[in-house]
Amino acid sequence: MKKTIHINLAGHAFSIEEDAFDRLDAYLKAVKATLGESDEANETLEDINLRIAELFRGVHPDAGSAITLSDVEEIIKTLGDPGDYEAPDDPDEQKEKKETFEPPVRKQLFRDPDNRFLGGVCGGLGNYFGTDPLLFRLLFILATLFYGTSLLAYVILWIAIPKAVTVQQRIMMMGGAPGSENWRRRQTTRNNGTEVMNGILRVLAVVFGVILIITSFVSLMGLIFTFSLTDLLFGTILNHSTWIPELGSLFLLPDQQWGAFIGLALTLGIPMLVIFYLGMHLVFQFKKGGPAFLITSLILWLAGIGLIAYTGVSVASGFANKVDVEERKTLEIPASDTIYIEPNKASLKLGDGHHVFSNDGVSIKRRNNELVLVGTPDIDVIRSEGDFRITIRKEARGKDGERAMKNANMIEYFFLQNDSVLLLDRYFSVQNLAMMRKQEVDVTIQVPEDKEVKIADEFKYLIDID
Structure with a gap:
């Protein structure tokens, strides 16, 4: 493992490998020798240090990583040889050389890894449009809270916009000419926050x-x-x-x-x-x-x-399978000409209790400090040629046929014949510990055609007569 050295460059702390430090130190000394000892030369040298520090931060935003010799060589290649800083005697030649050394760079959109909260998208947008990334962060947060789709837009931008990794990409992200004023202005704005906006x-x-x-x-x-x-x-x-x-x-x-x-x-x-x-x-x-x-x-x-x-x-x-369980019984045909259908008084108590919840014709009631399931049957009266018969069809659902059958068999519904009076339960109930699985009860009563049917008032709105 190479030995690392901790240095301070333009107010920023860096870890740098020893051979990289030697190369950087030699470069800066050569540039200083080229520039001379004037105030203008010192200002230019400070600007070069600022640029190098900015480029180091771009290449290694994580303070724990060390700068390598290849990083230094790439930065030197970008900044130019020490001889490029030598000022010629002829002003026209000086102008031409400066223009050759600092050609304008077209600004491109990159994600800024050095000024990021999540993916560097807002930092890159801030660099591209020349404003504080905080503006874009506020816009994204507001849009996410009120619309939600901006989060998807951020992810798309994160994927689509490349990250500024190399020194050249950092320069392209900032745009303009890689000269001292552009870089110094950006550094001053970031460190001091002097802009009013x-x-x-x-x-x-x-x-x-x-x-x-x-x-x-x-x-x-x-x-x-x-x-x-x-x-x-x-x-x-x-x-x-x-x-x-x-x-x-x-x-x-x-x-x-x-x-x-x-x-x-x-x-x-x-x-x-x-x-x-x-x-x-x-x-x-x-x-x-x-x-x-x-x-x-x-x-x-x-x-x-x-x-x-x-x-x-x-x-x-749990509702995937449906099972029907039918119970058929032939009743005794009464001697009288009229058949009376009345509610079983005992079954009326099934409707007692405090209503809690209803779903698909089944109600949950609290009775005697327990929750019970009760429902209203669907009752039809049809004519037959001679039979007096009742059919009770119990229906329930379950995860499979076996469980659906079990749920159907847990439905309780009773009737009682007393000569010409047929007593029917006003409600059906479901045994304790049963779950709501779309339980239904259909009652079909077949009455001989020569018999008249009279329905008690409590049942009139429940029973259909064909």
Whole structure:
């Protein structure tokens, strides 16, 4: 491993390998000997040091990496030989030589690795348009908050715009002639912040950053508070002390409940953390840690979306198969000419309890401190040639045929014949520990054509007569 030396060049600290330092020191001494000892020569030498420091920072933005001999040789090739700095006696010749040495460079768009928060896109745009990159950072943050599509635009620019790696690319990124005034002006602007517009932008950035910090912090605390008091909050909304885990068990398996909870926490919480971090960056202008934090946040956010999607697919698979279970029974034909269809008084109690939630004709009610599933059957009365028959079809869904069959068999619905009176349950119920799986009950009553049918008032809006 080569020996490294720590130097200070134009106010910047660098680590440089020993052979590279010897080459640089010899070059600077040769340039100094060429320029002489005048005040103008000292000013030019200071400018050369500034340019070299700027180029070193471009090649090695990480302070922990050492400058190599090849880096020094490339910079010397860019700046020119020491003899190029010699001022000729003839003014016309001097002008011609200066123009030859410092030809104008067409400005090109590069990502600035030395002035970056994430990918250097805003830093590169700032160099290209000659303004503070903070302006573009503010625009991207505002557009992301209000539209969201600017994040995709940033990623596209990150991929499409090349990074300024070599010395020549750094010069092209800055544009103009690689002369002392251009480079010194950029260095002065970056170090001193004397431009009024940049100062205004930084004040606006701090104000906007504070707003982001406060807003995201309050939102994040609100999210944590909401999740911690989910049972109390939704118990109040859904009425009568209904606990969310208890309610969720009717729809989701335990692993699905955890997947939905963690997925929602990540999907909602990560954007708030990112907004908080962006606000901190606008206020304190730190540069390190941005890419790692944002990439990690993106991975966690996508993981949250993935968990929600996986949970959704898993829940949907629980409704994939449908099974019907039929029960048929031939009833005794009464001697009277009229058949009465009335509700079973005992079944009316099934509708008691506090309503919590309804879905697809099945209601969740709290009764005796327990959640129960009850539903309304679909009852049809049709004419037959001579039979008096009742058919009860119970339908439910499940992940597979076996589970769907089990869910259907957990549906309870009863009837009772008392001569000419047919008593039907007003509601069907589902056994405890059953999950909501689109349970339905269809009741078909076949009545002989010579019999009149009378339906109790409680059933008139439920029963269809053909």
